[in-house]
Amino acid sequence: MSLMNFFPSRTMSLYMARMFLVRTFAILAALVLVLQALDLLSESGRILAYAGNGDGEVWRYVGLRTPEIIARFLPFSVLLGTIITLSQLNQNSEVIAMKASGLSAHQVLAPLMLTGLAVAAISFGFNERVVARASATLAQWKKVDYGPLPIDRGDRSNVWVKDGDHLIVVQQIKGRGDAALLAGITEYERSGQSLRSILTGTTGKRDGDGWRIEGAQRFDVAGGTLTPLGSVRIAQGVRPDQFTLSSVNADGLSFVGLREAIADLQLAGRPTKALEGALWHKLSGPLSSILMPLLGAVAAFGLARSGKLFVRAVIGMGLGFLYFVADNFALAMGNLGAYPPFLAAWAPFLLFLMIGEAVLLRTEE
Template sequence: MVLNFFPSRALALYVGKTFFWRCLAMLAMLVLVLQMLDLLSEAGDVLAYPGNGDAELWRYVSLRMPQLISRFLPFAVLLGTLVTLTTLNANSEVVSMKAAGLSAHQVLAPLMLVSAVIAAGSFVFNERIVARSTATMSAWEAAEYGPIPSDSGVKANIWVRDGQDLIRAGQISGWGNRVTLKDITIYDRRANTLISIIQAPSGRYVGPGWQLENARQFDVTRGTYRTIGTMRFGDTVRPDQFTLSSVDPDGLSFRTLREAISALRSAGRPVAALEGAFWHKISGPLSALLMPLLGSVAAFGLARSGKLFVRAVIAMALGFTYFVVDNFSLSMGDLGVYPPLIAAWAPFLLFLLVGETVLITTEE
C-alpha cells in the first residue's frame, strides 16, 4: 500500500520538501504580519503599567506568538498547498506525473504525509507550549500586565456565592483540598442589604470551611474597622467552586481539561461546551490534513486552459469555508444546539467527503 502511494521516492521527496518549506514560509509571513499588528494594538496597554518597558513587550510577544502560530497554522498549510499545486500545475509537472501513470491520490500523497506530520507537531506544540502561554497570558492580562505568579495554574478574580454572601478571591492556586486563596473579600449580606465587608490577605481550605488569616471587618452601618485575625467561614463552599468556576479550555492541556471536565460533571455542572473544546483539541490540528484535499482543485486541469487562477480561487474558497463552518459548529456546540462530538468532528468529516468528491470530480 505504501509503495502504491509513493511509487517514486525521489518524486515524493521533491514534492514533500517543496510543500513543507512553502508552508513554513507562509506561516512565517502570516505570524510576522499579525504579530506586528497585534503588538501595535496592545503595546499601549502593556506599557501603561508603571515600570513596564522593552522587556515586557518582548515577553508579550513570546506569549502571543505561540497562540498565533497555533491559530494560523491551518491557514498556512492551505496557502502552502495552493502555492505548491499551482506552481506544479503551471510548470506542467502535474501533467508529467499523470503521464507517468500516477493517480490524483498518488500526486497528493506526499502532501498528505507532510500534512499528517504537521498535524501531529501542531498537537504536541499546543499541548506543550500554547496551553501554558495562553494560561500565563490570561493571568497577565487579568493583572493588567503587572506582576503575576509564575504558576500557570493560578486563577485570578473569581467570585463565588455563599447563600446571600458574595466571596471574591483575587488569586486561587492549587487543586482539591490544597486550594489556597489570596486577596479575599467577603460581602456579608442580609435581606439583600450589605452589612459588613471582611478582607483578608490569605486563606486556605480546612474542610469543611475556610480559614482566613489576619482578617479585618468593615461595619457598613457604623463605618468602622475592627481586626478579627483568624476566622472560619463558608462551611458549604467547596474548593471546586473556586478552581472550576472559570475553566479556560485554551489554557489547559488535553489531559488537564479531561480531568476538569470529569470534576465538573461530578459536581453536576454543565460541561457540553468544554467537551466540544476537548474534542476540538484533536480535530483542530487534524484540519491540516484537509488542506491538500481542498486545494487539489488547483492541481488538476490543464494550465493552458486559462482557468488555473479560477481553480486556485475555488480551492481557497473551499479552505476558508471550512474554517467558517468549523467556528460556526463550535459556537452551536457552546450554545447547546449541537452535541459536543458533532460540534467538533462534523465539519472535519463533512469537508473530508467534500475534498474527496472534488478530487475525484476534477481529476480529469
C-alpha cells in the same frame, strides 16, 4: 500494490513535500510577523501603562502571544501553501507528467497528505507543550493588568464564587480539594441586593465545611468603620471545587489536563459540554492539516493554459475558508448546547473530507 507504490517516486515525493513545507512555513512566518505587529500596537499601551513595565515586558508579551498566533493560523498557512504548491506544479505541467505516468489524483496528492499528517503531529505537540502553557500564563498576566505574575503558573486567579447573597472574590488559589489555599480574599456581605459590609483577609484554608480566613477585617458600609477580626470562619457550605473549577480555560490546558478538569467537573455535577467540545477539537483541529491538500487539490488538475488556473485556486481557497467558518460555527453551537461535543468538533472535518473527495473526483479530468 504495496503502500510505497501508492506514492510517486521517492525523488518526486521529497520534491513535492519540500515545496509544500517551504511555502507553508514561509506563509506562516509572514502571517505571524504581520499579525503580531498589529496585535502589539493594540496591547503595548496597556502593557506599558503598568508602572515599571518597559521593553522587557513588551518582548515577554510577544513571546507569550506568538505561540497562540502560530497555532491559530497554521491551518490557514497549510491551505495557502497547498494551493501555491499545486498551482506551480500545474503551471509547470508536472501534474500532467505524473498523470501521464499512470498516477491517479490521490497518488499525486499522497506526498502532500502524508506531509500534512507530519505537520498535524507537530502542531499537536506544539499546542500541548508550548501553546497551552503560554496561553495560561498570558491569561493570568492579563488578569493582573500586566503586573507581576504569580509564582505558580498553574494557579487560578481572580475567581468569583457566590455564597447565598454574598459574593466572594479570591485573587489567587493554590492546590486542589481540601488542600486548596486562598490568598487575597474579599467577601461582599449583602442583604438582598444591598451591600452591608466588606470582609477582607490575607489567606484562607479549608476548615470543616467552611473556610478559615486569617488577617481578616470588616468594613461596615453604613457606619463607615473598619473592625479587625483576626481569624474568622466564612463561606460555610462552599466547596473547594467552586473555587478551583469555577473558571477552566480550555486553551490554557493540555489535552490530558483538560480531560482531568472535565472529570473533576463531572464529579462535582457541573456542566462540561462546552469543554468536551474543546477537548475533541484539540485532536480535530491539528488534523485539518491533512484535509487542506484535499480541499486545495482543485488547483492541481485541469490545463493551466486554459486560463482557469486562477479560478481553480480561488475555488480551492474558498473551500478551505468555508471549512474554517463551518468549524467555528460548529464549536459555537457546541458551546450553546445545540450540538453534542463530538459532533461539534468532528462534523466539519468529516463533512469537508467528503466534499473534498467529491470535488476531486469531479474536477481531476
